[in-house]
Amino acid sequence: MNHDEFRKYAHELVDWLADYLQGIEKYPVRSPVKPGEIKAQLPLSPPLSGQPMDAIIQDFKDIILPGMTHWQHPCFFAYFNANNSFPSLLAEMLTAGMGAQCMSWQTSPAATELEERVMEWLRDMIGLPADFTGVIQDTASTATLCSLLSAREKYSDFQVNEKGFSSQPRFTIYCSTEAHSSIERAVKIAGFGRENLRKIRVDDDFALVPGALKQEIVKDIAQGFTPLAVVAAIGTTGSTAIDPLRVIGEICREYGLWLHVDAAYAGTALLLPEMRHIIDGLEYVDTFVFNPHKWMFTNFDCSAYFVRDKGMLIRTFEILPEYLKTKEGQRVNNYRDWGIQLGRRFRALKLWFVIRSFGVDGLRAKVRNHIAWAQALAEAIEASEDFDLLAPTPLAVICFRFRPTGLVDEQQLDDLNARLLESLNETGRVYLTHTKLKGRFTIRLVVGQTEVQESHVTTAWGLIQEQARRLYAGGG
Numbered sequence: 448m449n450h451d452e453f454r455k456y457a458h459e460l461v462d463w464l465a466d467y468l469q470g471i472e473k474y475p476v477r478s479p480v481k482p483g484e485i486k487a488q489l490p491l492s493p494p495l496s497g498q499p500m501d502a503i504i505q506d507f508k509d510i511i512l513p514g515m516t517h518w519q520h521p522c523f524f525a526y527f528n529a530n531n532s533f534p535s536l537l538a539e540m541l542t543a544g545m546g547a548q549c550m551s552w553q554t555s556p557a558a559t560e561l562e563e564r565v566m567e568w569l570r571d572m573i574g575l576p577a578d579f580t581g582v583i584q585d586t587a588s589t590a591t592l593c594s595l596l597s598a599r600e601k602y603s604d605f606q607v608n609e610k611g612f613s614s615q616p617r618f619t620i621y622c623s624t625e626a627h628s629s630i631e632r633a634v635k636i637a638g639f640g641r642e643n644l645r646k647i648r649v650d651d652d653f654a655l656v657p658g659a660l661k662q663e664i665v666k667d668i669a670q671g672f673t674p675l676a677v678v679a680a681i682g683t684t685g686s687t688a689i690d691p692l693r694v695i696g697e698i699c700r701e702y703g704l705w706l707h708v709d710a711a712y713a714g715t716a717l718l719l720p721e722m723r724h725i726i727d728g729l730e731y732v733d734t735f736v737f738n739p740h741k742w743m744f745t746n747f748d749c750s751a752y753f754v755r756d757k758g759m760l761i762r763t764f765e766i767l768p769e770y771l772k773t774k775e776g777q778r779v780n781n782y783r784d785w786g787i788q789l790g791r792r793f794r795a796l797k798l799w800f801v802i803r804s805f806g807v808d809g810l811r812a813k814v815r816n817h818i819a820w821a822q823a824l825a826e827a828i829e830a831s832e833d834f835d836l837l838a839p840t841p842l843a844v845i846c847f848r849f850r851p852t853g854l855v856d857e858q859q860l861d862d863l864n865a866r867l868l869e870s871l872n873e874t875g876r877v878y879l880t881h882t883k884l885k886g887r888f889t890i891r892l893v894v895g896q897t898e899v900q901e902s903h904v905t906t907a908w909g910l911i912q913e914q915a916r917r918l919y920a921g922g923g
């Protein structure tokens with residue numbers, strides 16, 4: 448492909464994308480294909496000679512597109528959103544086009560310095576104190592792993608890095624039973640061992656019970672363990688429950704524990720000053736992560752990791768082989784030492800485009816709407832005779848189930864709701880997913896897609912009621 452062809456196809460694909468996004472509501476939100484259906488259409492071996500771009504693009508439309516779930520559909524109410532937006536897309540195009548490897552200051556000074564600046568912006572935008580320093584990671588899973596590795600090195604005086612665990616005490620880590628699976632994975636990868644992760648029980652609202660945390664810490668100390676770190680969830684994945692940060696922080700202070708906050712989804716809500724009460728207790732926090740790639744209209748991947756002590760982070764990861772030495776040395780930030788991977792994409796650019804194009808007030812307006820529409824739906828569900836809320840709705844995720852009058856058998860209710868969920872998703876008009884709360888099958892509805900409007904939410908609610916009643920009338 449030459450320059451002229453690149454220009455031609457790039458224009459063609461941008462037009463296609465604009466049409467796609469404009470007409471996205473005509474696609475089924477969740478891809479209806481069966482397992483193996485896409486792969487069966489792909490040749491067993493790669494072409495030996497190059498093929499024309501027209502053919503490749505045609506196959507993209509014919510083979511790939513039907514196998515895509517449309518995450519940018521406004522009726523995508525599943526999981527958490529992975530939003531993009533027009534400014535984010537444009538920046539991502541530039542990032543790919545320049546193809547820079549942003550591991551050191553010298554390998555693209557603008558990438559490093561823009562990242563410094565937008566992370567300062569972001570820190571201030573969500574109300575973190577000025578002594579936090581930010582760095583962009585690929586995902587919250589990585590940021591949480593970085594946090595636990597930093598804690599490990601701090602408490603072992605950097606000896607695990609040097610000698611391994613052999614002469615170390617048995618460290619224990621704490622989170623709630625509702626915490627994200629990435630914490631367990633980080634505990635495994637960091638070498639603590641899964642059996643040294645203590646999952647603390649939650650209250651009726653699915654928030655960690657601090658008294659139980661303290662008891663467990665005391666018990667562990669008595670049994671010869673060394674409590675090391677707590678991961679508090681501000682917005683759990685199941686029901687967006689909010690752990691009581693201040694009380695947890697006080698316990699961490701009392702016992703000298705590291706405190707990491709996982710606000711992967713909920714961090715975006717902190718753009719709203721009226722939501723900042725959920726992070727009361729920040730003075731006790733060592734590290735904090737949230738994902739602009741979930742709810743802040745910045746396409747995957749972009750996770751904002753903030754640390755109180757950047758020296759601790761850098762000392763944990765620093766490594767300096769000859770081929771990476773540059774004349775600027777310590778005078779500049781070399782982000783390769785701020786995380787696990789060496790190579791880094793230029794992710795700050797899309798954040799900069801998004802923040803500037805929406806403006807802080809523009810971002811706030813969207814998030815405020817999402818929360819308001821979710822609250823209104825939660826109220827409608829609460830008021831409805833045959834639907835129940837199964838968790839509080841502190842943000843924009845509603846946890847509910849269908850419970851027709853007279854049906855009390857829990858197993859039957861689980862089955863009925865599983866069938867309701869599947870029948871909703873099969874319509875192609877909405878996509879919702881589920882969780883289990885107190886052992887019960889729970890349908891989750893996340894209001895948060897970039898282009899979602901109140902009408903999409905009310906239409907979804909209408910569809911849910913219609914399907915539920917049809918399903919139940921049709922034999923329970």
Ligand SMILES: *Cc1c(COP(=O)(O)O)cnc(C)c1O
Binds near residue numbers: 585586589682711
């Ligand atoms: C989504 C989520 C994660 C994982 O995020 P990734 O960026 O995909 O690693 C972690 N914690 C919570 C609370 C989440 O909601």
